[in-house]
Amino acid sequence: MRRFGIxxxxxxxxxxxxxxxxxxxxxxxxxxADRRAGGFEDSAATLRMVLRDGRGGESERALRIRILEGxxxxxxxxxxxxxxxxxxxxxxxTALLTYGYKSEPDDQWLYLPALKRVKRIAASNKSxxxxxxxxxxxxxxxxxxxxxxxxxxxDEQLDxxxxxxxxxxxxxxxxxxxxxxxxxxKEEYRIWKIEYYDRKESLLKTLRxxxxxxxxxxHWRPGASLMVNHQTAKSxxxxxxxxxxxxxxxxxxxxxxxxxxxx
Amino acid sequence: MGARWFKLxxxxxxxxxxxxxTATNFKAEVGFEVRAFPDQxxxxxEQLFPAAWTxxxxxxxxxxxxxxxxxxxxxxxxxxxDERTHADLRELSWLxxxxxxxxxxxxxxxxxGVAESQHxxxxxNQSDLVLALDGEEKLGQPMVNxxxxxxxxxxxxxxxxxxxxxxxPGVDGRVGPPFPVDGAExxxxxxxxxxxxxxxxxxxxxxxxxxxxxxxxxxxxxxxRPAIALVGGVPTPTESLVAHYPTIDQTGLEAQYLxxxxxxxxxxxxxxxxxxxxxxxxxxxxxxxxxxxxxxRSDLGWVVEYNWDERGDSAQNQVFEQDVFVAARWVxxxxxxxxxxxxxxxxxxxxxRVWWLEASRRxxxxxxxxxxxxxxxxxxxxxxxFARLVAALSAPDVDNKTGYLQQDDFVRFQLIRxx
Numbered sequence: 001m002r003r004f005g006i007x008x009x010x011x012x013x014x015x016x017x018x019x020x021x022x023x024x025x026x027x028x029x030x031x032x033a034d035r036r037a038g039g040f041e042d043s044a045a046t047l048r049m050v051l052r053d054g055r056g057g058e059s060e061r062a063l064r065i066r067i068l069e070g071x072x073x074x075x076x077x078x079x080x081x082x083x084x085x086x087x088x089x090x091x092x093x094t095a096l097l098t099y100g101y102k103s104e105p106d107d108q109w110l111y112l113p114a115l116k117r118v119k120r121i122a123a124s125n126k127s128x129x130x131x132x133x134x135x136x137x138x139x140x141x142x143x144x145x146x147x148x149x150x151x152x153x154x155d156e157q158l159d160x161x162x163x164x165x166x167x168x169x170x171x172x173x174x175x176x177x178x179x180x181x182x183x184x185x186k187e188e189y190r191i192w193k194i195e196y197y198d199r200k201e202s203l204l205k206t207l208r209x210x211x212x213x214x215x216x217x218x219h220w221r222p223g224a225s226l227m228v229n230h231q232t233a234k235s236x237x238x239x240x241x242x243x244x245x246x247x248x249x250x251x252x253x254x255x256x257x258x259x260x261x262x263x
Numbered sequence: 264m265g266a267r268w269f270k271l272x273x274x275x276x277x278x279x280x281x282x283x284x285t286a287t288n289f290k291a292e293v294g295f296e297v298r299a300f301p302d303q304x305x306x307x308x309e310q311l312f313p314a315a316w317t318x319x320x321x322x323x324x325x326x327x328x329x330x331x332x333x334x335x336x337x338x339x340x341x342x343x344x345d346e347r348t349h350a351d352l353r354e355l356s357w358l359x360x361x362x363x364x365x366x367x368x369x370x371x372x373x374x375x376g377v378a379e380s381q382h383x384x385x386x387x388n389q390s391d392l393v394l395a396l397d398g399e400e401k402l403g404q405p406m407v408n409x410x411x412x413x414x415x416x417x418x419x420x421x422x423x424x425x426x427x428x429x430x431x432p433g434v435d436g437r438v439g440p441p442f443p444v445d446g447a448e449x450x451x452x453x454x455x456x457x458x459x460x461x462x463x464x465x466x467x468x469x470x471x472x473x474x475x476x477x478x479x480x481x482x483x484x485x486x487x488r489p490a491i492a493l494v495g496g497v498p499t500p501t502e503s504l505v506a507h508y509p510t511i512d513q514t515g516l517e518a519q520y521l522x523x524x525x526x527x528x529x530x531x532x533x534x535x536x537x538x539x540x541x542x543x544x545x546x547x548x549x550x551x552x553x554x555x556x557x558x559x560r561s562d563l564g565w566v567v568e569y570n571w572d573e574r575g576d577s578a579q580n581q582v583f584e585q586d587v588f589v590a591a592r593w594v595x596x597x598x599x600x601x602x603x604x605x606x607x608x609x610x611x612x613x614x615x616r617v618w619w620l621e622a623s624r625r626x627x628x629x630x631x632x633x634x635x636x637x638x639x640x641x642x643x644x645x646x647x648x649f650a651r652l653v654a655a656l657s658a659p660d661v662d663n664k665t666g667y668l669q670q671d672d673f674v675r676f677q678l679i680r681x682x
Contacts, residue, residue: 051598059598060628088600089681090631092290107467115399116374120472122521128554128562129596176555256465257365257412261331261358263288263322 026150026166033189034145040219042068042249046242051133054233061131062086068249076102078144080254084262085131095262097254098123102146105174111259118259127176134205134227134236136176147171153181158193162186177204188212190220198231205229216245288322291682300437302670305647307343307435314341318353331358335403339394344436346443347393353403365410370403373421375463375476376530377519378546380568380588380608383530384515386478387461389427396438396637402427416466426455426481429506438637438671440487441645441652445503449481450510450536457481457510465517474517482511486538489656500653511536526550528568544572548588564592566606576661582617586610590619599625613662615641620674633677639668 049061068080078100085094093113100106106123126138148168156165163183170177178201183193191209198204211223221243228235252258298312316339324331335354341347356369373387388401405425411418428447432439451457459480466473485506491498513534520527527549535541548568556563567590570583578584590606603622610616620636642665646652660666 053598057598059625088625088628089290089292090600090625090679092681116372117376119377120467120519120521122524122526122552125524125552125554125562129560132596132598132600252363252412255412255417257410257417261328261360261365263324263331 020151022152023150025152026168029152029164029166029184029189030145030148030150030168033184033191036189036220038069038072040069040245042066042245042247043219044242044244044247045221045240048239048241049131049133050237050239052235052237054235059132060087061133066247066249066253068251068254070100076104078102078106080251082254082258082262091131093263095259097256097259099254100144102144109256109259111262116260118256126174134229134234135238138170138175138177139207139227148180155186156183158183158185161192163192188220190222203230213243215243219243219245289320291317291319292679293317293682294677294679296675296677298437298673298675300671300673302672304437304670305441305645305667306443307437309343309435309437312341312343312437314339314347316340329360331360332356333358341393341436344393344433346431346433347436349393349430351391351402353401355403363412365412367408367410368406370405371408372401372403373406373408374401375474375515375517377472377517377528378530378548378568379528379550379566379590380548380586380606381530381546381570381583383532383544383546384474384476384517386476386483386513386515387421387423389429389483391430392439393430393432393436402430416464419461419463419465421461421463423459423461423480424456426457426459426508428455428508429483429485431506438668438673440504441656441667442489442502442504444487444506445490447485447506447508449508451481455481463515470521472517472519472521474515476515476517478511478513478515480510481508482537484537489653500657502649509536509538524552524554526552539574539577542573542578544570544574544578544584546570546583550592552592560596562592562594562596564594566590566592570608582664583608585612610641610664613641613664615639615663615665617665617668629681631679631681633675633679635675635677636673638672639665642666642669644669 044064044066047063047065051059051061063086064084066082070078080100081098083096085091095111097109098106108121108123110119110121112119127136130137130140148170151167153165153167156163163185166182166184167179168182169179176198177196178199179197181195182191184191190212193209194207195203196205205227207225207227209222209225212220213223214220221240223240225238226235294316296314300310303310316337318335318337321334322331333354333356336352338350339347352370354371356367356371359366374385375387376382376385382398385398388404390398391400391402394400404423404427407422409420431444434443449455449457457480459478461476461478463474463476485508487504487506489500490503490505492501493499511534513532516529516531518529529545529547531543531545533541533543546568548566550564550566552562552564554562566588568588570586570588572578572584575584587609588606589609590604592604593602595601601624604620606619608617608619618636618638618640623631623633625631642663645655645666
């Protein structure tokens with residue numbers, strides 16, 4: 001997870017040599033987006049999730065996230081992240097620690113405050129819903145450049161913004177998607193829209209990202225993103241606030257002991 | 264540090280913390296429960312047990328988070344059982360963070376282990392048995408814990424001062440031993456003042472997680488024996504039990520291996536000083552989880568574990584000496600966090616079975632409903648006649664270890680409000 005959430009988190013690196021011009025161009029766009037999204041060292045943010053079940057039912061989650069960027073240029077180590085839940089109240093204090101890798105499944109630990117139990121969990125079920133939302137685990141984590149292959153599709157305007165449209169195909173068999181179609185603007189390489197196609201090749205979900213703001217004159221971050229599931233009419237709105245950069249986080253702030261300290 | 268001291272501090276803190284309820288670093292829960300027993304008990308005819316509780320937690324930190332104070336205090340009230348009505352200081356601890364180490368001092372709770380059917384290795388805290396039969400409710404334990412985190416793992420050192428007696432239901436309470444437990448005896452001359460210590464190393468390599476631990480001190484698990492009174496100079500059993508706490512040494516091993524949707528688990532102990540020669544016990548098995556079963560967004564998990572104890576039939580307190588645990592865990596992944604677990608412990612030799620049901624669902628963001636059920640089958644109720652009951656307790660039937668539980672099937676409804 002090079003950058004939080006829905007943003008491509010990527011890394012200029014060595015992937016398999018593309019075999020066609022469109023593949024090379026798709027990879028270049030993704031790599032440039034990755035390069036621009038990186039270099040933040042660490043960040044923190046507060047998230048509010050609104051889950052809607054499509055029948056009028058609504059539920060909220062509040063969480064805080066901290067990210068430590070992986071060592072620059074490392075061929076395997078990705079970002080470390082720590083997510084702590086403030087609500088729903090029965091989950092308060094539950095924390096999820098993730099060590100991201102570029103070429104293998106992430107390592108994850110879950111802290112259950114009621115039992116004081118730190119539980120290593122399998123990161124392989126990444127297509128499962130994240131805390132009951134329309135976001136899958138893999139929509140948050142596993143966004144490293146190396147976890148997809150790419151193809152340039154076309155140029156297109158989206159809401160008046162000039163965009164590249166690229167396709168990315170998950171590497172490995174444990175993804176819930178066959179492919180994703182991604183809209184990035186030509187000026188800053190920010191993601192505005194992603195379409196997710198399921199294993200039957202039908203459109204499963206659409207993500208719309210909005211309210212980008214520039215922080216510290218170099219980090220573009222979204223204020224909101226909305227994931228809509230077309231097959232169930234359920235949706236999840238994510239609001240990001242309180243972005244902070246340059247927190248001086250170190251590996252010690254993302255240790256297994258740190259899970260128990262999170263409040 | 265006696266139980267009275269704990270209760271007093273817990274009471275004072277519960278009372279004095281209430282005005283702080285609006286602070287962000289304060290949280291609280293209030294719960295209501297009813298336990299319903301289809302049968303009358305061996306000791307009491309009562310079949311409905313209403314109860315309520317409150318738990319308060321307060322946290323503050325300073326020095327940029329390098330120092331923190333945590334306080335967790337609870338009070339439980341039971342309409343029928345005086346022993347279940349109790350207060351406890353779960354935590355009152357100071358954390359100091361150094362470079363690669365943490366010092367945690369005060370009353371705390373610590374959990375060790377990976378298995379689901381039995382918490383075999385877990386030994387730092389005493390079980391608050393009146394609240395949970397599965398040992399997942401713990402009394403606060405005074406300690407000093409130095410934790411050092413290195414690239415080759417986390418090393419924890421514990422000095423444990425002040426022993427906490429296990430809680431048991433009172434004369435009018437359920438579910439518990441055939442007689443109420445009244446009083447404790449210790450192997451150590453210093454009794455509950457005996458200082459215990461423990462250490463643990465935990466690390467992970469790839470998909471392997473493991474821990475090695477050692478504990479030396481007063482056993483958290485007691486052996487229950489009929490209390491003896493002198494009647495006309497003759498030692499005579501009475502209608503109560505005494506908890507005997509020996510001084511033990513226990514080495515523990517925890518291992519877990521992740522392979523796709525499979526989680527393989529092992530907990531093993533080697534224990535000496537517990538009335539018998541050194542013995543070993545283990546629980547091992549797997550949990551297999553399928554995501555998105557039958558085209559839904561639900562997860563279905565299968566838990567299979569085998570419980571083994573070297574002492575076999577002579578493991579007096581230990582009902583898990585040769586038992587298989589099989590359970591299905593269902594997680595709906597819905598807005599309300601609906602989930603459930605249905606399992607059974609089965610002794611293949613004696614055919615004794617313990618059914619285990621747990622389910623929960625949020626009603627909204629602040630309220631939650633929890634339903635639990637326990638059913639005991641395959642055993643024979645103990646005799647009700649006093650002399651025969653004492654005889655049965657003095658020479659327990661190894662094929663009827665759950666005999667005293669046979670009338671104690673119950674279902675428990677809990678309604679919890681979070682603040």
